[in-house]
Each structure stands twice: as structure tokens, then as C-alpha cells.
Amino acid sequence: MRKIILSIITVFVYPQFYGQTVAALYDQKEYEALIKLEDKADALTGEELYQVGFAFFQLENDDKAISFYDKAIAKGFDNALTHFYKGVALTFLRKYPEALIEVDMALKKEPNNQEYMNQKGLIYKYQGKEDKALDYFEEATRFPNTFGEPYFWVAYIYHGKQDYEKALKLYYVAAQKVPKQNTYYVNTLLFIGQLEYTFTQNYQKSAKAYAEAIALKPKDYNNYPKLIKAYNAAKEYAKADAVFDLLKAAYKNNELPKEFTKYKTVAIDEYEWNKQRLLVYKSLEDPKEALDVSYTINLLNPNGDKVLRKFTVEKTIQIANGNRHVFCEVQEESHLTYPYGWKTDTIPLEDIKKAITQVLEGSLQKTATEK
Template identity: 50%
Template sequence: MKYALLLFLLMLGHVAAHGQTPTQLYQAKNYLGLAKLEPRADKLTAEELYMVGFAFFRLENDEKAIAFYNRAIAKGLDDGSVYFYKGLSLKYQKKYPEALKEIEAALKREPTNQEFMNEKGVIYYSQDRYDEALAVFEQAKKLPSTFPEPYYWVAQIEHEQKLLDKALPAYYEAIRYLPAGNSNYFNALSNVGLLEYTVAHDYKKSAAAYTKAIALKPSNYELHYKLMKALNAGQEYGRADSVFAVVKSAFEHNLLPKSDQEIQSVAIAEFKWNGRTAVVRRSLVDPKEVLAISYKVFLLDAAGSKVERRFVVEKTFELEKGGPKHLLCEQDKSTGGHITYPYGWSTDTIPLADLEKAVALVLDGKMQQSASSNFRQK
């Protein structure tokens, strides 16, 4: 009776001194409060030592986290989680062999834990051991479905290894398993948009994936640019123009990435000519003055790394009613000369398909220049 009363008073004093028990602090995610129990470590149970170790882990103090995990293990805690989180702390210290040993210990205690198996794959991946990582992630997919990350990692590795025919369906599988709030759900959608555009050339599916990704992160304007490319490639010009209007509004509110704010134009489309890529950029500033540029078209070299020819659409004098307001021109890369072609538009709306057609006529040698001069455009 005296022993029970003494134990009760000690517990009451512990609670009174700290306001909450370690378990209550842990449940409340009060990691700073748990960390303050460090001086009382000798009086903590194995489970409480683990809780303090986890608190230090969340406070990004891996050294102390590992020290408390070790004390918890030494005091008899033999739960898979203590080895798992010790492995995580070692991984963040880039001590991969030691981390792997702890994850293996966690799996020995909980062999069907999908999260533990996933972390084993991540450690291999962190060491660029991609084949081993891929095998582990595939193994993790077969475990009871409690942690969907392995589906994303399989797709990510196949993508990085350029196994694109496998990566695309793997990303779709990841999307089916990952919750929408998971950051890799967004990444998977973005990569589906990319691979549908560049590999499968299914522009409708590409646009659908980008649209879903943008709904999750509306301020990611790089995705808006990619969506415009997909829509224009699929000849959904009206939808692409609507996306451009959103981007233009963001520009006017200084919300675009710094480089795009400074350049004042964004890439909206690509098309092929003789196996090479031509990139179309549209100005975010309405052309009001003569020589103001509304579009630029850059023909890249075969490697896609250098610009070979530069075309622009410039505002011109309207010499007669119904005459052209904008003309197709070229900025000669080697001489700095300015070339004008006999192709123009009488309205401020310039159809993208018509612009691409005009540039192709020049590149095919079917349209000759009508004038040239030697002043440089800025």
C-alpha cells in the first residue's frame, strides 16, 4: 500500500513538474516539451526514451535522436519503429550502411511493413544503387497496402533510367495509389504530362495531367507554359489562349518567375521542321509601337541546344485600311540584319497554326524576303 501510494505521488509530482506526461506530450506532438525531458533521461521508461528520441528527430537533431533510440533499445525496447527511426536519422547523416542495418532490423521485427521496405529502397536509391532499389520497391508493392510511396519510386527510377515505356504506366499506377495531398502525387501528374507530350505524343492526356497538377499548385506557372504547349500541339487553340490570359494576368501582377518577368515572353508551343524543333514564344506585353514584337520563333539545331534561326512578328505601319498590322520578319544571327517577308496579319489576333505555316514556308525556301536592313533588334 505504501509502495503504491509512493508511486502515485511520484507520478503526480512528475506530471505537476512538467504539466503533461511524456505520452501526453508525444500525443500532442509537443516535441520541444519532450526535448526538455533530456536531463531526466535516467528516470524515463524505454518507451519514453523512444518518444524523446523521436522528438529530437522531428527537431532535426539526429545525433541526440540516435542517442535516445540507443538508450531505449538498451532498456529493452524491441519494437520495429525504434530501429526504423534510428535508420532514418542515420540516413539523413548519409551513413547509409549503418542506416540499412537498422532498417533490416526493423524489417526483421515487422517483415510486412510496407513503409519499412520502402525506406530500404530509398537508402539504395540514395547511393545510386538503382537496380537494387527498384527490386526492393517492387517487393514493397506486394506487401499489405499501407504506404503507397513504392509505386512512385518505381516510376521515378524507370524514368531516370530512360525506361520510358515502363515509366509512363508506372506513373499512372502511382497516381491510383497516392493520396492527392502527397507531394509525389503532384510529381507523378507532372511527369505524366511530360511523358504523354514527349514520348506518347498524346497531347490530350498530357493536357489533362497538367490541368490536374495545376489545380493542386495554381501558382506553378511553369506548368501553365507546359499546358499551353500541350493544348496547342493538340490544336486546342482556344483553351491555350485562355491559359495564356491567366499567365498574362500573373505577369501584370509580377507573379511569374523572375526570368520570365524580365524577358516578358513565354514559350507557348513547339513544332517540328525536318526533325528539328522550333519553339514559339509569345509576348506578355501587347505590341503598341511600330517594331514591337508579339511572337518569336526559334529554330533549334539538330541537338536542340543552340538557336539557328530567329523569326519574329513585328507591328508595322498600317499603310491602308485592311492592310497588314503585323509582319513576319527574321533577325539574321550572323550579320544582325533584319529581314522582312511578304507575309502579314491584318488583325491583332495571329493564329498560331498560320504563324507556324509562314515560318515553314521560309524554311522550305518557298517564301523569299521582301526587304532587308542592317539594324539590330533588341
């Protein structure tokens, strides 16, 4: 008798309680808990099926997500959002024709939705149809700006077309239109920093963009060398040193990515001499012993794919002239020392570049050679 009573209670109480539970889990983003309701699908409403589908989507199970979106639509939850997320899931599965059908259905229901039109552009972009994608991204920018992202993609495609002047102008538009909480806002800043550095050579503007990007994502350490190089190119050496010190502190705390810890150096400057590029690297570890390297400078070939000459700044045993660090060159079978050094541990970047110029122009000759 108790089992019969409990069954009756379950029949009458379960639907209302269960519906509240699904909504609460969805609102609280408890996606792992939501997908456990999969075997209760027949008892769920159309909206609840959509919510379980969205949980699968967030957990990157796109096939399951699509299955639940279909169930939601079959139960009458046939709205723009369901078709949109089904289209996004199909996009991730690279089922582009089916994805377009769903996104078009979403747009038919909400014709001025900027995010939906942006997704249509992305579907074409993922297929390598850049010009077609550009048409839809540009169309999305003419919609009420509720999303912002298509402004980034328009600039990005012109960037890929190597129309750098137009791309830079459009990235600045994107910086005004893309919400700061959107990932593509930081991407916009990084591309502004890149183009201001390489195309316009306006290093102050480059540094400003990189600095803002880092302020928004301070743990993305791969962007720090970009800011350091921009500051050094702008001759704002103290600011460059301050950023390097932040990287050095992160290195000591084991926070840096593997590429930093593998080589233990940071690219801090790049410039040209006689149409050849030089890259300057600074060690993340303080030189302690004789021959420890604090700076490495590579002279590249005209194609930029091979090191022609390698220079270093090395710690030395303090000698009569009082130098604590000397300027050297490393060759395949020899190690050259030049009569150029520093009496303190503070080594100005401009001094290093001066020494390199003198060597390359032939006015600074080696004083010692070691095999």
C-alpha cells in the first residue's frame, strides 16, 4: 500500500517539482546535472528539452545537443534561439549546409538579429569562402548593434586581404562596437597593436593597444613581449623594463607558458640594419657566473629564416677596466670578445644596439678569440 501511495504522489507532484528543478539548474549553469536528465526526456517540456540540449552544447557534445533541440522543436519550442543553437552545433560538426538552414530559420523568425547574421558569415568563413562571409558580416554591421562581433570579422577579412590601411581603420571601429567582455575585443586590440607596430610604425599607439589588452587579460603572458617591443621601439625604455620585470616575476613563480621556460628568454626588441632584421632577446635569469648570457642578438638573413650572426652580452670576471659584462659574438667554432662592456648590471638597450652597429660597420674589432 505504501508503494502505491508513493507512486500516486510521484505522478501528481513530480512534473511541477521537476520543471522547477530543470529551470533552476539551467539558470545556475549546472550543465553536468542537466545532462543526467537525458533518460527523462519524455517527461520534459519543449523548453526543458531545449535547456538540456543547451547543457550538452556547453559540454561540447554537439550530437546530443542537436538531438535535444530537435525534441524541443517537436514539442512546440520552435523559436529562433533553438534553431540558432542547433545551427551553431551543426557548424562545429562541420555540417555547413544543414547549419545554414537552421541559421536562416532563426533569421526568418528574428530578421534583425545581429548575432544570427554573424553566425551565417562564420559558416561561410569556416568553408574558406571569405568574400561570401564578408558580405554577411558587413550586412550584420548594418543591424542594430547588440553583439558587436561582426565589426571585428569585417576588419579581420580585410587584414587577411593585406589591405592594412582599411583593416586598421575598421579595427578601430570594432574597438568602439565590440563589447569589452567579448573575447574579440581583446583580439581587436591585439591586431591594432600589430598593425600600428608593423604597418604604420606608430609605436606609441601600438603600445597603447597592447597595454589595454594585457590589462584585460593579465595572465596571457604571450602578449607581454609585444608590449615590451612596442615600448622599446618608442624609446620608452623604462616602461619596457617594467613590463619585463612583470614577466620575470611570473617566471620565478612558475606561471609562464612552456616556450618561456624552455628558452628562458624574452624577445624585447626588433629593428633593421642595412635592410636586415635583428632580434634582441633578454634572459629571464640573472647572470651569476662568468659567461652567463643576459642578452642574445640575432642578425637574420634577408628572408628572415636564418641566423647569420649571433651576438651576446655576457657576465665576465671583473678586469682592469672594471667591466662586469662584455659584448661578444658566437660563431660555429669560436667565441669572439669585443672591447665594449658595462661596469654595472644595468645595460641600456641603446648601448647594445650601438655596439652591434659598430661591429657590423667594421669600426669595432675583436680583442680576443676563444675556440
